[in-house]
Amino acid sequence: MPRSTFASTSYRTPAIVLRTYKLGEADRIIVFLTPSHGQVRAVAKGVRRTSSKLGATLEPFMLVDAQISTGRSLHIVTQAQLRTPYGQALVADYRAYTCAHAMVEVAEHLTEDEDTAAQYRLLHGALAALARGTKDPSLVLDSYLLRALAAAGWPPSFAACVRCGAPGPHRAVNVPLGGSVCPECRPAGSASPAPATVDLLDALLRGDWSRAEAAEPQARAQAAAFVGNYLQWHLERAVKSLKHVERA
């Protein structure tokens, strides 16, 4: 984006709405994730008035083309055109909706001051998968979380030992180390989930859907628990919306 070349005070970008909150009587702050401008907070003026066309467009999970005017202290959304209404598809499916909420909450934390191109791609792909509704939302969520953490610089491994690289599969996993540990490296406090759980985690990390969807409920529950713990370890805080996700 040659913004500096043109000394522009306004730019146009694809953007996913992560969250919105009220400002004053009729406005909202919109938190966007964009591929090349990072996480953007901008005021959408008058959107809480019933006459506002922007209001319905600037809802969580919507993919829009946004025109952002950059002010001294405040950015303003001057226009937003709907590209893909993921929000509409997701409100119709409660499980997918709760998963999408957890995803945007994590995306907001992971993109506070990061290069966001990879995070934008991952979130977009996961929201699109949820909206299509052909995969188990819990698996889409856990796959997204593992890959988003990997893109944020905390790549887990469920094949080779995360400490020494010895080829797996290994029986034990360790949350702080981020995955499989061999018998030599295994720290005290490592868990020994079912081998099917470790296999599922590996499939989710790689996006191997035929392998992931073959997993039994016990492996799904254990994998979800590992992902939740790994996420909390790195974010150093609880992800509130994960509590509302209904696991199958």
Ligand SMILES: [Zn+2]
């Ligand atoms: Zn090892």
